[in-house]
Amino acid sequence: MLLEAENLAAERGGELVFSDIGFALREGDGLVVTGPNGAGKSTLLRAVAGLLPLAAGRVRFEGDAEFDEVGGACHYLGHQNAMKTALTVAENLRFWREFSGNAHLEIAESLEMVGLGDIGHLPFGYLSTGQRRRAAIAKLLVSYRPVWLLDEPTAGLDKASETQFAELMRAHLADGGMIIAATHHPLGLEDAAELRMGA
Numbered sequence: 001m002l003l004e005a006e007n008l009a010a011e012r013g014g015e016l017v018f019s020d021i022g023f024a025l026r027e028g029d030g031l032v033v034t035g036p037n038g039a040g041k042s043t044l045l046r047a048v049a050g051l052l053p054l055a056a057g058r059v060r061f062e063g064d065a066e067f068d069e070v071g072g073a074c075h076y077l078g079h080q081n082a083m084k085t086a087l088t089v090a091e092n093l094r095f096w097r098e099f100s101g102n103a104h105l106e107i108a109e110s111l112e113m114v115g116l117g118d119i120g121h122l123p124f125g126y127l128s129t130g131q132r133r134r135a136a137i138a139k140l141l142v143s144y145r146p147v148w149l150l151d152e153p154t155a156g157l158d159k160a161s162e163t164q165f166a167e168l169m170r171a172h173l174a175d176g177g178m179i180i181a182a183t184h185h186p187l188g189l190e191d192a193a194e195l196r197m198g199a
């Protein structure tokens with residue numbers, strides 16, 4: 001598998017946010033995207049996911065029979081957790097499992113993995129900030145997709161949850177996955193390359 005970006009440029013509101021961005025990831029590779037507020041980290045992740053158009057350049061994905069285009073190969077974890085507040089945590093995850101396809105872990109198992117084993121029955125809206133983030137992380141586990149695009153994934157997590165999530169990310173890479181993560185804090189991905197954006 002190969003995820004390659006060449007000469008990427010993107011605009012927001014008619015203004016060029018970044019240009020000449022390039023990287024290549026193979027199975028097991030991580031890329032940590034750093035840079036000041038407004039540098040374009042979120043914009044880059046959304047563009048790679050196909051959620052925003054590129055002003056220039058291209059993203060090339062060489063997958064396999066199961067994952068043959070970049071959008072369908074990516075899990076995108078944005079700033080918003082993309083969960084319905086009135087549905088329970090388990091109902092939300094069941095929706096995402098069906099929507100994303102490639103069922104992977106059972107709902108209960110995924111909740112155990114993020115330390116939420118006992119609250120799958122609660123409405124998502126009842127959860128604390130960190131619990132919401134952990135439930136959103138469980139989305140990455142209920143369906144298998146090889147590329148994880150993570151926008152400040154540890155925002156709101158306590159130390160123990162950060163450590164737990166670092167283990168999940170390392171396991172995903174060890175399993176041949178790829179991760180691109182925008183962050184202002186160390187994520188525990190020591191072997192990942194760094195892409196520094198902005199000044």
Ligand SMILES: Nc1ncnc2c1ncn2[C@@H]1O[C@H](COP(=O)(O)OP(=O)(O)OP(=O)(O)O)[C@@H](O)[C@H]1O
Nearest residue numbers: 012013017035036037038039040041042043044182
């Ligand atoms: N919908 C939009 N319309 C116009 N400009 C936007 C829009 N969304 C983002 N921008 C601008 O694009 C630039 C890049 O924003 P982006 O969110 O990608 O930065 P970032 O590096 O992720 O920042 P942060 O570290 O604060 O999360 C900023 O100047 C921002 O104001």
